Each structure stands twice: as structure tokens, then as C-alpha cells.
Amino acid sequence: MPRSLRLWDISPTVSPDAPIFPGDEPYQLRWTAQLSPGCPVNLSAITMSPHVGAHADAPLHYANDAPAIADVPLDTYLGRCRVIHAVGAAPLITVDHLRHAEHDLPPRVLVRACERADTQWNPHFTAYAPDAVQWLAERGVRLIGIDTPSVDPADSKVLDSHQQLRRHDLRVLENLVLDDVPAGDYELIALPLKLQGACASPVRAILRELP
Template sequence: MKRPWKDVSVPLRDGMIHWPGDPECHIKRVNRMEDGAVCNLTHLSLSAHTGTHMDAPRHFVADGKTMEQMPLEAVIGRCRVFEFDCEDQITADDLKKIKLMPGQRVLFKTRNSTFSWGLKEFDKHFVSIRQDAAQYLVEQKVMTVGVDYLSIGGYEKDGVETHQIMLGAGMWVIEGLNLADIKPGYYELICLPLKIEGADGAPCRVVLR
């Protein structure tokens, strides 16, 4: 019997943590049945890069692909979860110790899953992908990379470079996962970002089993 699906997305909440400088996430009930309305209705206002979300190449490539152009193969199928115990950034040397394959979908679990998501403020010191590691992922022709905090690149370190390298190579990126309950290994992945036309990113629900 198959194991149950595990949800590795973070809940979207009014006022939730977001990348510094990006628009805030507002989730407000505008029609309330308790106030006599015939139905409840919620209004959303948020950046395309809120919570668990994907980056399309267009995020850092002026004429890059946008969300509705994403092939479903990038986000549905077998994936591998790797765990890293680095304190700062995942480096090319860290990645050379694991076996990566062309066309692979990989998710990287770090202390972000248990530590950073538990903080009340944005964690400026989250574990990110250093630019030499980004370059190595491109050389290995990995198709999809998922990380367990709000960006593949760090805060004020490698943020731009790592995005330019990975998105510039047409890689599909999932950010904002919470892999706290997931052990390293092989899984079935389903990640479905909203089909927002022309968008550089989109919130998504991600499940593994």
C-alpha cells in the first residue's frame, strides 16, 4: 500500500513572513455570513513569490519563460530529497558529494525547515545556494530544484547571481518548502503552481509521498 501524501507547503496567512521589500500578504474576508452576507468571500493581495511558490525564468531573465509555459514534467514525478547540515550556504563541494542526474527533480532540506520557519521574523541567515553550487546544478542539467526557505540565493549574498545562473539556464525553481517531516530519499512529487499568465512566479501547493 502506498504511504499517505505529505503536504510540504506552508499555509498562506494574513501578514505572514515575506521577502523583505516585497508586498505584504493580505488575506481579508470582505463578505461575512456572520454579518448577514449570503456567502463568505475572501480577498487576496500578495506577491507571486509568497510562501511556497515557484520562480519562472522570467523572474530574472527579461524574455524568460513565464508560469503558464512551464512543462508539467518539471513538477510532477519522481524526485529526490537531499539533506545538508551546512550552517551558511550549500556549496559546489557539498553537491559534489551527492549524485545528481540530468533531468532530475531535487529538493534540498536544511535547518531552514525546522529553524527558520519557526521564527517570527524573516530569517536573514537562512541556508541558501551559493553561486558555485548554482553553476554546478546547471552543469549537471538538473531540471527542477526546490529549497526550504523563501529564496534559492541568500539574503544580500548570491541572491541575484544564484537566480541568474539557475533561471538563466531554464531551470524550474520551487521556493518556500517546509521539509521538516521529510527524510532524505526518493519521493513522488506533485507541485501545482497557479496558472498565472505572463507571471514570473506563482504560489503552489506541494505534496510528496
């Protein structure tokens, strides 16, 4: 019998304590029905920003008249992926942090910038330098990811790295947890929900060992 391929869950728990950008909508859960003699089920309702936890930004997030997350093709979120370690890179991940892993680069790249992913809001998180996003796109990368809240710095008003995503039609995953993932190649599975009109979607992102 073939052995099972190892999985890495790279999604943080979505909870009321999950770190979010100031002013964003936190995760909240309430019960609309609960098991009782007159009710056969528990039912819950949630409110939250689609940017809480591991999530996929839609192009609509950073460009008007761009696709919402329900309209984005899914193939980019599924397939061979490379995890590149750049722990300690701050404030930006640059081309120099990536160049060592350039050979035979797959179309999906996740960068681990944190020794341990933040569990509280940290406005000084590491982001991508815009030229690093362009460099990856020029090498055939179609999706990038990071273990911080955004590919742009928290105080950015122009979102240069997001605009590089737009120019090169790249997809992005943010707020991943790569603490225990060795550098190397995996299969990525991180499908967004089909949320009509939404600027992003939560994902249950996992990496699977390659056979």
C-alpha cells in the first residue's frame, strides 16, 4: 500500500483574536439556533472581513472594474509550489532574498519571512519589494504568497506590490503560516470561496508532499 503524502496546514485559526488591519471587520460568530427539544441542530452565523486569516485577494481589491474573487480562475491556486525561506528579511523581501531558489522555479512561490507568524497585530511586518514581484513574474510565477498580512507595507498608500500583481495578472495569498515548513517544493491547495462581488476570500491553505 502506498504511504500517505504528508500535509502541512498553512492556515492560521480564524478567531476573534486573529490579527487584522486597524479598522477591518474582525471575526465574530453567533448562534442563530441551538440544539434543544424543539430544535434538531446547532446553527451559527459569522461576520468578518474576507481578509481575516489566510486569504486570497481578488484583483478587485486593488483595481476598480477588475474581477471579484468569484470570477477568478481556480487553476493558479492548485499545483506545484516552492517555499522560499527569507526569515529576517525586513522591511522588504528583495530579489536578493529569492535569487538562490531561482532554478526551475514553479509557477507558485510562497515566502517565509517570519520565524514565527504573528498572532497579534504588528504594523512592522515584512512585505514584498515591487521589483521582487516583477522578477518573479518575469520567471513565469503566477501566484505569490507570504506569511504576513500583506505584500505591501502597512503604511503604504500606493500599494506598489499589489499594482505589480495587477500589471502581471498574478494571484496572491496572504497571512499564511509557514513556521514549520522546510524550504522546497510542494503541491499547493488553497482554493478561494465563490463569494459574489467580494474583494477577497478566506482559504484553507495546505501544502502536500510531492510523490
